[in-house]
Amino acid sequence: MKLFDVYPINPINIVRGQGSLVYDAQDNEYLDMYGGHAVISIGHTHPHYVKRLEDQLHQLGFYSNSIEIPIQKELASKLGKVSGKEDYQLFMCNSGAEANENALKLASFYNGKKKVIAFTKAFHGRTSLAVAVTDNPKIVAPINETDNVIFLPWADEAALTQAFADNEISSVIIEGIQGVGGIQVAPESFLQKIRSLCDEHNAVFIADSVQCGYGRTGKFFSQDFAGIDADIYSMAKGMGNGFPVGGIIISPKIQPAYGMLGTTFGGNHLACAAGLAVLEVMEQDNLMQNAATIGEYLIKELKKLEQVKEVRGRGLMIGIELPEELAHARKELLFKHRIFTGEAKPNVVRLLPALNLTKAHADRFLEAFVDVLNQ
Numbered sequence: 001m002k003l004f005d006v007y008p009i010n011p012i013n014i015v016r017g018q019g020s021l022v023y024d025a026q027d028n029e030y031l032d033m034y035g036g037h038a039v040i041s042i043g044h045t046h047p048h049y050v051k052r053l054e055d056q057l058h059q060l061g062f063y064s065n066s067i068e069i070p071i072q073k074e075l076a077s078k079l080g081k082v083s084g085k086e087d088y089q090l091f092m093c094n095s096g097a098e099a100n101e102n103a104l105k106l107a108s109f110y111n112g113k114k115k116v117i118a119f120t121k122a123f124h125g126r127t128s129l130a131v132a133v134t135d136n137p138k139i140v141a142p143i144n145e146t147d148n149v150i151f152l153p154w155a156d157e158a159a160l161t162q163a164f165a166d167n168e169i170s171s172v173i174i175e176g177i178q179g180v181g182g183i184q185v186a187p188e189s190f191l192q193k194i195r196s197l198c199d200e201h202n203a204v205f206i207a208d209s210v211q212c213g214y215g216r217t218g219k220f221f222s223q224d225f226a227g228i229d230a231d232i233y234s235m236a237k238g239m240g241n242g243f244p245v246g247g248i249i250i251s252p253k254i255q256p257a258y259g260m261l262g263t264t265f266g267g268n269h270l271a272c273a274a275g276l277a278v279l280e281v282m283e284q285d286n287l288m289q290n291a292a293t294i295g296e297y298l299i300k301e302l303k304k305l306e307q308v309k310e311v312r313g314r315g316l317m318i319g320i321e322l323p324e325e326l327a328h329a330r331k332e333l334l335f336k337h338r339i340f341t342g343e344a345k346p347n348v349v350r351l352l353p354a355l356n357l358t359k360a361h362a363d364r365f366l367e368a369f370v371d372v373l374n375q
């Protein structure tokens, strides 16, 4: 059987990793400034993570949500503490798209309304509702098309206010920093406006934190910079450091009912062990602070480079916009300097490394980047 060929891939076979370094089958070393697409939050094969998963696997890998799973409560309690949202409720699933799918559905259960506001260049996933609120017609199949989604221009307060006028809005979904959209930071005043309009119209504010959340920006949720609380935060990627786990945390104003949401695999014992290991390391090693410090350093240094058009982002979620003639920079970084980075169109290099990236590794990247720009 062949693989279904949907990914344009690089001819590199990564076989092991440690911290922010990964190695191919020939034992060549690569610096991972991409984190496997923002997934590796505490570094590859972190010893505490490996041990926690290994210990859990020896005890029990899986049993269904029809029994008590104390490790889920342990994870919820730790997540409440680390995120500062202790009065929220956790529902676990397996991916970012699924988290958003559940968030949008829950919002509609809550207020009985159907319309969703999403924004240009948004990416929220590939399942049916998640892709319907994603602004990329190429990945929306005819079956996913719906009249329930209203796309508005990014950060346009007047358009937002106007869209609320008929009082049909169930929810607003927004990334605190657009990832796929090219690292665009949502203005704080815009997030505050969403908050006040949602309050006024009994709509649900969904903060897609799949990429920009989980400490990556130096705060647990990037929306925290605006001093507001969303009603639902969706999470995945960094939550499991590579173990597939996602979830939503839900404001106390939204009450659960049996059967409202459900999943076979979500919240399984192994996923919870992975999630707890991540939070324990984040807390113990002060990783949010490290993300803020190293991120600030990288942004400051990148802004000094005259060939760079713009540097955007917060903490360790950074977009470097390059002119067209430097479009080859990512490939050069990978094949000449063995450094993984992410991309966003057009010509944006995305940095999404592990939150414990060291200053030495940040410098190694900067040196290579300067070399690539000057070729």
Ligand SMILES: Cc1ncc(COP(=O)(O)O)c(C=O)c1O
Residues within 6 Å of the ligand: 095, 096, 097, 098, 100, 123, 124, 125, 126, 175, 179, 180, 208, 209, 210, 211, 212, 236, 237
């Ligand atoms: C902001 C955002 N939301 C949702 C998703 C979808 O997550 P997943 O690929 O885990 O379904 C992504 C993935 O890149 C994302 O960046």
